Amino acid sequence: MEVVNSIPHLSAEAVKNHEAWFPGYVSTVKQTDPELIEVFDNFAFDEILNHGNLDTKTRIMVTMASTIAQHAVAEYRMMLRAGLANGVTPVEIKEVLYHSVPYVGIAKVIDFIGAANDFLTENGVKLPLPSQSTTSPEDRFEKGLAVQKEMVGVEMIDNMYKNTPGNQMHIQRYLSANCFGDYQTRTGLDKQMRELLTFSMLVSLGGCESQVKGHIRANINMGNDKQKLLDVVTQLLPYIGYPRTLNAIACLNEIIPEQ
Template structure:
């Protein structure tokens, strides 16, 4: 077996002039993986290359795959994903993967940026204030999930109401309202993160509905999972596909 011309071309587009050390130490594995991930997988959907790299970066954060993230970050920057977009992917991961998992990626990204001569900090993207964050976050929640948000608050035990407040003000008010990425992209990134985390099927189901509300249709969600498959594996991909099937059935 040899690496196909298409796989080599797609790999070189992301990593021009790079020679993998694994290609020397583990040539059979690299031939299998590259022919699949950089040829067959890419042919299986029409996803734009920039969006493909963004959802893959989001999934790698959720998997806590720091080494692979660093490699793919270079590829993403090489094909036009902007530093602001990269930072917003990382920030969007905080309410879903948690700072304990995201912390390492902030430092890895900053190191890559410094090596590329990208000055930090980047321009701020926040749009809300302490006074507006809850109302603006709640508005986005209701756009995504409709009346279910009022029902969640109404049915919440009193000693858990603060969590519902945090969801509106922090998860949505602090993050979804930021500039740098539009709502459609942010919601697709969230879908990618939840699929990659695994064990989050109830939340994933909610965000299938959220994606449909911002016109990320069934095909977009399937294309996303197709492009994540090499990095998150079959079990999590198949579980996520089941949730998509349930959420998009007639």
Template structure:
């Protein structure tokens, strides 16, 4: 089996002139992977390149694949994803993965941007202040999840209530309110973080529902899972599909 013409052309579009060392050491594997990921999967979906690349980068951060992230970051830039959009993926990942799993990706991102002659820091994207981050975070939660979130930051037993408070002011107030990515894209990358890291199925179902609520419908989420599958594998992709199905069923019951 040879690498298909479509896969070769798509690979060249992503990474002009790049030849993987694995083509020499593991040619059979590269044929299998490239024909699947860069031919069958790409042709099997209807996502534009920008959306596909944003999803893949978020999935690679979630899956902790630093070397793959670096390669696909180069591809994303070549396909029109902006440095700001990539930085916003990494920044938001800190809320869902923790700095212990994100710091290396921030360094890789900075290294690639510097190699391309892009001056750092990039233009700031913050829209909140210390005085209004809670208020703006609550509004973001309401906009994305619904009016029931207006008082969520006060909920829970007294000893754990601060976590829900932080969720509103930090996760949503600090990150979701930033420019660079809109709510639909931020919910999409959150869905990818959670899908790729696994073990977060309750949160994944909740965010699948939130995606649907703001316009990222079931078809779109299935396309996202499909495009990320070569990078996160079948088990986590099937778990994500189950969560989407569950969220869709709950939405039907509520209606």
């Protein structure tokens, strides 16, 4: 029996938004799986993009961070295309990657470094990019601890150091010097965006609810309110699925109950 592929019935809004994200891109999946494209694109590029108040650049960057956390290299390449077409700079592309290392791990991120380098080189960007580091081996702990206290809270960090057993204190110091000192102090992205990216990666990883709650508090400290975090979760829904989305919302409602 001959199978005839049908043409997806895409809304005008979905077509317009997809073209804005991926100019000139023609999906091969549209030819082989038209029903899936119809459902997904109408949802992700019409309903989802018309919900909330995130600008396009923020939507792309948090989705980019989510694909790294999920080790979704093919989708990440699509987000690179979308990013460059919508104002995400090469420095910002690299900083999203570097920022993901302490949260996702280099074992995953290294594949994305290669993908990003190939993409940037193909688009005429000379590598390496200018350094965004602001610390040295001598001051990374001190500067990292200061940023950690600013983002998480002085009392909470002081209590963490006070209550950590001696045989685990090295991890606390690594958090201050490495996670915050080496990465969070970098330029190229502001603290608000870095916390949105962290939140996006943690909810996309799954199984990180304790850390998600901690970074909800950090987001609030950096000026990202509950509605903005809900908008981020909504943006990520088509890419992470409902279970992780609902887990993220449960964390949000626990830390910031509805009035």
